[in-house]
Amino acid sequence: ASQPIDKKDIVLVASVINTTNPYMASMIQGAQALSKKLGVPLQIVDSEGSSQTEISKIQAILAQGKKVALMVNTVASSDAPTIVNAVKAAGGYVSIWWNKPDDYEPWNVGNNFVAFQKYSGVQSGECTANALAKSLNGKGNIVALAGVQDSTTSQTRVAGLKEALKAYPNIHLLDTQPANWDPQQALQVTQSLLAKYGNQVNGVWSADDGMTVGSIQAVQNAGRINDVKFASDGLYPPEIKDMQDHMGNDAIVGETFHRGYMAAAIGLYTAYQAATGAIDPSKLPHEKRDSLFQLECVTPQNLSDYTKYDDPNYISSWMDSLIKDGPWNTPPTPLVAGGPEKLP
């Protein structure tokens, strides 16, 4: 059992996969906002998309002898044990976001691995699939763009998509191609898919909103923006704008809502609370240590409920409610279930 750490000695550390992806940029924003609210210094780690860089940079920070409360968006699932071990050895506390091996559970490791947290990929896939299918009136052909091939996040979302489509026998998934979370590649892949299936394509589903940006561009280029529907995970500001503008006859029909800043702040705050002794991880129920958080399904109809969340002032007040309600009870993204996530 580890001793609580004095607040003065704690450093918050947020480790992100890169600094350029909008989701990652939002995570950094969240970490910064929380650091400001708590009055605790923050250090950002940029993994540059590389597991090795991620691990060694985190270790370099640990080596400075600081007591860390760490939130890591792991580059690959298999990085989690290495990072956790290093943090444990240094007497810090860590929450892992998005990726870890399914059978590697915090309660088997100890208090230093405070929690694993994510949004359900299956739920995301189902939510967007339903929106897409409904907008096509249950009839039509769609193509899907996946993320990096070995990504669990992408795989769970695709699984959710396929599961949901079972309810729509007249919706055909023509093709699934990886576009590596890359808008440019999504643009190119969509172009080829449009060439292959021509006017058969009625909808494009993407595993994240960045790829949607590329696929929308491709469809616009093909002059079919009024005939094709889009759905994906993430709902980024440009898409909010497209939806508000009714771009392409309400082309974007479904998105899930979650925010990087919320994820980063929840993860950091969980670790921070464990570090200060405000929570004792060993006393927490399993679902609070391997957790799935609430994901909202957004359609053009309920869009207006979500526009407020990107206001900088809101972010600040959201941090207040996080500190008030704790990591598991903050709307709009409270804890919904325990992990690990099951594939349908």
Next chain:
Amino acid sequence: MTNAPLAPATGLHTPALRLTNVVKSFGAVQAVRNVSLEVPRNEVVGLIGENGAGKSTLLKILTGLHQPDSGTIEAHGRRVNFRRPQDAVAAGIGVVHQEQSLLTNLSVAENIAMNALSSKDAATRYGIYRWSRLNREAAQVLARVGSSVDPRTTVGDLSFVDRQMVEIARALRVDEAVHASPLVILDEPTSVLERSETEILEREIRALKRIGSVLFVSHRLDEILRICDRVIVMRHGQVVADRRREEVTEDDLFRLMVGKEATARTRQKAAQNPAAPVIEVRGLGRRGSFKDISFSLSPGSCLAIVGAMGSGRESVSRALFGAEPFDSGTIEIAGKPARSWSIRRAVRSGLAYIPAERKVEGMVGGLSAAENLALAHPGPAAWGPFLKRREQAKGAAEWFERLDVRPRDPRLPLGSFSGGNQQKVVLAKWLSAKESKVLVLDHPLRGLDPGAAQTVNEQIRTAQSGGAAVVLLPDTLEEALEMGDQVLVMRDGEVTARFDLSTDSPTSLDLLEKMV
């Protein structure tokens, strides 16, 4: 190029070129030590010296490739300072380097014009080529040296000799670039040329004398005395003599250069050796290249193969060494037939090869001379798969002594030695190995000074008396008659005559007759 403020008028007696106390070292090697010399206008000056005497280095200073450590250069009475090759061109100095310096992927025309193209020139406008003009001008210069190569040909597609003619044409072009009397520098231009091409060159040089001057490096003393008005002799980086042609004989020059008397060039022909042949070739042929080559050499004997460019003799020599395939006939080395022949197998079976293209095929310039010596057959320098560096160095030191290689440090990279010294090391690589039974020598004396040539010839003979057979592609017919026990004459890939010198005594003319 900077002109001194006090540029004297160009008087009638101002030499085209004057060097005063020029010094150049590479690290600890003093390649040029305090050289002063003059090239008067309208004269051909010969520059001779042993391998490594510093001739090429001096010429590279004159063409802006090296900067002298100290000393002054005056061209037409003006102090010049060549920082780049273009500076030399602008001063009217054209050069044929010892090593070919053509860009093989460009056309003949571009190569000829290259020096001019890199400065402002009529053949380009705003950096844009005017191909037709370029080609026309190139054709004119080529015609002057008697070459009818198409200016649009890619140089890489040309034969060695054609390339040399292009080089010469390029050097001559300087008189068009500057409208002043040019100085043309030729560093061993003839060492790769055959007789007839040499004659064209000689005529060209004499003609050039009327408008400019020539500085001419060669190891062929007869040629020097034929062409030059004066001869400058260099040794160990210094000028040791400067004589008018009339004052000297070939033997004088030899002594001045080498420091010892020329030994009589006689040779005891190998007595008919009854021993079994070391190499026996029957009906060797390669489609489109050569056919029906047969010969047999007993230990200690020498076969000279002569033929004009394109006769196929080079291909024969390469096929013997496994560097080119053959599709008919057999080779037997010491009674053992050569199967699936390759360079590796040839070397293993005791063949040695000195290629004409020494820099590329004969050596690994980046390795030290000692390493090169032990590359093919390490002998005592290896213990199983391991190297014994000390043995390697010891063996190399011995051979350096024996062949008088300079500088006397086998640890230096072979690439930094002068051409002649490199050739000695390449030869030593094979001679030092007791495995070498058959030496295939493609122009082994090319680029060697007479002293070195003598050393090399002696070494070849020593190897012969040790039982090695030699297949020789000689530089000259005289060399063939001197070294060979048998002579094969080839033309268009076929043997046109065969002489056994123990019974026949053909003259050079007899050989020539069968060559063309």
Next chain:
Amino acid sequence: MTDNAVLQPEPLSAAPPTPKGPTRPRRAGIWRSIGPLAVFVALLVLVAVLTPTFLTGGGLGILTVTAAPILLVALGQAMVLNVGSIDLSNAALVVFSAMVLAQTLGPLAAAAPLLTLALMTLIGAANGFLIAFGQIPSFALTLGTLGILQAASLEVSHATTVYATANTDLLAPLFGTALAGLPLAFWVGVVCAVLLWAALRFTRAGQGVTAVGLNESGALFSGLRTRWLKVAAFALSGLMSGLAGILVIAQAGAASSFGLGSDLLLPGITAAILGGTAITGGVTNPLNIVFGALTVGLVPIGATSVGINPQAQSLVYGLVIIVAVALTMGRKRAGVVK
């Protein structure tokens, strides 16, 4: 000097100009042999001065953990660069190796690493064989193998993370045991470097590969088996990638197609060059590559320790690499640099 001036010939006994001892090659070589070390130490000192806790907090341990796989890959790459070729597939091979090991470690136990190494050496040799005997540019061929190996990893793993489930304790000492404060994994790399250095210097094959890199024709005409020497260089690269794959499993216990090890290509090349290896072939010193790898590992870690804004870190990385190479390069033979 007049026309008739005749200089007296030098006395015949005059000594030829001999270079004064071996000073010249040695002096030029000094920076070549210590440059990579000096650059690494300088950077380390810089980081240590800016962040004093770096050294006391075990920074060197972390650094060597990071550097170990880079070092192995760089050593393999250096062997290939030394013969004048390049191996773009080595990082993909690291992942493939880890993948194979993860799946065989359970059933085969101690035999699994050996089998993996043998297989990776074979794949490397196959690369070399196609290059040497098919006479195709290594750049193109290994770019092709890179694609094939990536697909192989995806297929073997069904595009997910593969975990080594049993016998992982066999590999645990690699990162679990420290020698002189540094993990065993790093010392494995150092031992490889020493072995390769000795092989290059003291064996005929070593001299042969260098000769091939400097002038392949010259080596060929000396009767060396140039093609097989190239195959050997690629086989070594395969072997080193295999070893790096073992480190991946030892470190993470799992492998995935785009996970740990998949991004070692450029760091590996950079480390080899920082260690003084010439891209053009024929010049390499495996001992210095140790420092090359340490430098490559140090830059991102150091930048984070020192607290450089993450968004500026790639800029810093680029600058440091250029400056470091400019400092460590052997410029003696740099007549032509490509």
Next chain:
Amino acid sequence: MTEKVSGPRLLEPQPANRGPEARPHRRLQLKSLGEVAALIALIVVFAALNPTSFLTPQNMRTILELASLPLVVGVGSTLVILTGSIDLSVEGVMGAGGMTFVLLTANSRGTADLGFWALPAALLVGMGLGLLIGLVHTALKVPSFIVSLGTWFIGLGIATLLYGDSGIPFLSDAALKSWPTRLTIGLPNAFLLAAVIVLAGIAVTRFTRLGRFAYAIGNNEEIARANGIPVGRYKVYIFVAAGACSAAAGILASLQLGQGSSTVGNGNLFTTIAAVVIGGTSLGGGRGGILRTAVGVLMLTVLNNGLILSGVSPNLQSAVSGAVLIAAVLAAAWPHRSRLRIVK
């Protein structure tokens, strides 16, 4: 040197026998037909596999559009490779150039709107990075491989800093966004732009000092220098030109995507170099050309597009590309095999 010697023709032109090896210059090299044949073979195979979708006008336009980025980058890369150097910086320079362009054009962040002048400004950024490579490479004699590798990261760093953390900058002008795909004389503008750059590149390599000297330098740098070519200066020019090409590609990519992203260049380096090599340009320098690269780019583009159209499993696509690449170079090399051939 005042006197003028209108020298007499030294020798009358003489007829001499042409050397046996002398071959006249041929405009169409037979050797280059191999690559074209391979391209045609690929097209035939994919047309047979996808009778309805491959040879359609839409797919042809898609292929041309997909080819446009690597074509633009390829012009610069080929020039550099012709000199025997290599330029690995393209992805970073594309990022920096593209980001500069977007931030100086009307965009959602409202940074600045220079109108047309954004174009030269972005090109200048690329040329500046090229200048950096050229100067460091020639003055400090650092291998281009490593300088350009470093510059890749510098470019990426610049792009990342420009991107900052204030959200994705979207291009505001819809007409601008759709420019690359709009058709002129039946062809997408992006391709026409690429074609113009390719043609200009070909003209440069055939008719100008810059291009011819690139070949000369690649053939043998020392000999080129001895021939009076200011090697360093021309190398710098060529890296600057390559930087401009990369920046142009970055601009084009940003237009296609409709947004600024520091990673717009992703994936273009290896594609381009593979195309250069497949086209038959020697990495050793001095041999090859831009037309060859264009053929190589088309081969790769057709291959990628064809694999998607043919429904090859995404996991296997890289293997098929790799195998085709190997087969292509093997087939190209086979007839030239000889025991003395040196290939690096």
